[in-house]
Amino acid sequence: MSSATVMLMLAVFGACSVEAVEALTIVLASGTTRGWRSAIEGTGAALVVLAVIVGAVGVPLVRYVPIDAIRVVVGALLLVLGLSWLRKAILRASGHKAKHDEDAIFERTAASLRADGSLRGRRDSIGFVVAFKGVFLEGMEVVLIVISLGASQHRLGDAALAAAAAVVLVSAVGLAVSRQLSQVPENTIKTVVGIMLTSFGLFWLGEGAGVRWPGSDLAIPVLIGVFGAVAAGAVAMLKTQAPLPAGTAPRSAETEASAAERLGP
Amino acid sequence: MTRTVVRWAKAFGHFWWDFLVGDTPELFAAMLVLVGIAFALRHDRIADVVTLPLLAAAALSASAWRGRVRPQNRSETSKPPTAESSLDRQEP
Numbered sequence: 001m002s003s004a005t006v007m008l009m010l011a012v013f014g015a016c017s018v019e020a021v022e023a024l025t026i027v028l029a030s031g032t033t034r035g036w037r038s039a040i041e042g043t044g045a046a047l048v049v050l051a052v053i054v055g056a057v058g059v060p061l062v063r064y065v066p067i068d069a070i071r072v073v074v075g076a077l078l079l080v081l082g083l084s085w086l087r088k089a090i091l092r093a094s095g096h097k098a099k100h101d102e103d104a105i106f107e108r109t110a111a112s113l114r115a116d117g118s119l120r121g122r123r124d125s126i127g128f129v130v131a132f133k134g135v136f137l138e139g140m141e142v143v144l145i146v147i148s149l150g151a152s153q154h155r156l157g158d159a160a161l162a163a164a165a166a167v168v169l170v171s172a173v174g175l176a177v178s179r180q181l182s183q184v185p186e187n188t189i190k191t192v193v194g195i196m197l198t199s200f201g202l203f204w205l206g207e208g209a210g211v212r213w214p215g216s217d218l219a220i221p222v223l224i225g226v227f228g229a230v231a232a233g234a235v236a237m238l239k240t241q242a243p244l245p246a247g248t249a250p251r252s253a254e255t256e257a258s259a260a261e262r263l264g265p
Numbered sequence: 266m267t268r269t270v271v272r273w274a275k276a277f278g279h280f281w282w283d284f285l286v287g288d289t290p291e292l293f294a295a296m297l298v299l300v301g302i303a304f305a306l307r308h309d310r311i312a313d314v315v316t317l318p319l320l321a322a323a324a325l326s327a328s329a330w331r332g333r334v335r336p337q338n339r340s341e342t343s344k345p346p347t348a349e350s351s352l353d354r355q356e357p
Binding site for chain 1: 280284285287289292293294296299300302304306307309310313314316317321322324325326328329330332333334
């Protein structure tokens with residue numbers, strides 16, 4: 001297994017872990033308030049749909065589209081996604097943006113579900129839909145990352161395996177600690193994944209366009225180092241202008257809006 | 266039937282718009298520029314491998330700088346990051 005493949009799997013694992021934490025918060029809220037049966041069924045249905053999308057889009061992509069064309073498109077997509085993740089992580093780490101608060105999301109989701117009454121042990125369409133939407137929406141970004149990274153290296157199976165491993169691990173830990181998901185160092189993981197996605201994106205974009213990177217795959221760790229240094233520098237610079245010390249920015253505005261957005265009307 | 270298709274098409278377009286552009290159009294523009302430069306400079310190895318990372322890093326720094334909470338907002342409300350500044354449509 002090459003170093004690029006290992007890094008690919010790490011990037012997919014990290015991205016999937018972050019999204020799985022967010023999805024699990026919603027599933028836990030749904031399960032504890034509306035009953036576990038519907039929450040588990042909604043989660044399972046969403047995972048099946050996501051797996052079908054990976055198979056339906058990813059496999060033909062790997063088999064029938066020229067590799068250089070895939071790499072340019074995938075590189076561009078990963079670059080936008082990676083830069084966007086990294087930007088948010090920088091703003092959060094420097095105190096310019098509220099951090100994600102899983103506890104607040106859990107409380108808000110649970111409160112809104114409790115208002116509709118408890119249906120423990122029975123099938124409940126609200127619990128099913130909330131769990132399904134939570135897992136499906138958070139999972140779509142993972143699907144894009146799995147397809148993108150997997151297709152660009154012809155390692156769709158490895159990428160899907162890394163994503164599945166992350167889901168299993170986060171689910172096991174999440175169920176064990178229940179509502180302690182806020183303890184997960186989410187912004188740190190997002191920073192690392194953002195750096196990796198940006199580096200992979202730029203590398204594949206260049207490869208697809210015909211750029212010959214010095215050292216071939218070895219250019220990826222160099223790019224990771226470059227973007228890591230840029231991110232650290234940006235955090236240090238923005239901290240000097242932070243409205244509050246990093247990490248103390250209030251959470252309610254973002255988390256409430258984010259929870260409301262996920263749950264819909 | 267037609268309404269459903271239109272609704273799905275709109276939702277699909279909305280997803281990609283949010284995914285690619287969202288509230289950071291400067292990053293999308295930077296990506297387009299990088300694609301153009303990658304093709305334009307592909308025969309000049311040194312220029313390409315230096316220019317691409319530098320431009321991507323510059324775009325990231327500029328976008329993060331643009332997203333900071335500005336001092337005038339602080340004095341106006343004495344509030345930390347507002348809902349508007351905190352809420353991004355694409356929430357990874």
